[in-house]
Amino acid sequence: MSRPSWVLLASAMILCMGHTGFGQQLPSKPWLDEYRPTRIEWVALELQATEGDVEFGENDITVNFYLGLKSFPNGVIYCDLAFLPTASASMVQVIQQGIRQRFQKLSQLPERQGITLTIDVQEAKVRSSRQ
Numbered sequence: 001m002s003r004p005s006w007v008l009l010a011s012a013m014i015l016c017m018g019h020t021g022f023g024q025q026l027p028s029k030p031w032l033d034e035y036r037p038t039r040i041e042w043v044a045l046e047l048q049a050t051e052g053d054v055e056f057g058e059n060d061i062t063v064n065f066y067l068g069l070k071s072f073p074n075g076v077i078y079c080d081l082a083f084l085p086t087a088s089a090s091m092v093q094v095i096q097q098g099i100r101q102r103f104q105k106l107s108q109l110p111e112r113q114g115i116t117l118t119i120d121v122q123e124a125k126v127r128s129s130r131q
Helices: 005-023 039-050 091-105
Strands: 060-064 076-083 116-123
Touching: 005 116, 039 060, 039 076, 060 091, 076 091
Parallel strands: 076 116
Antiparallel strands: 060 076
């Protein structure tokens, strides 16, 4: 029993399409590409992990290190030091001075040369629970 020629032709076309499809490269997925953080990204991450405090603790102060728009061309790491109205001014100053002193000591390391720190001290805006 012979097969019709159109069946053989269709089978050959399917096989050819499948063969050429397997050889093609899949579209690029940038989120799967390996990413190596820059030096300034590592320093900011290290500072946030070791010095940062994102929740108001007993002293009513938070410290957050981050990179801004001018970080990469200028080598600047930003630090937001926010405090609640109940925080003492002397404690805010002590923490601010401590951050600056530790950063100056650590900036002597070769991997931190050329990176500066900008500290922004501001009172946190908190909503009253009575509103």
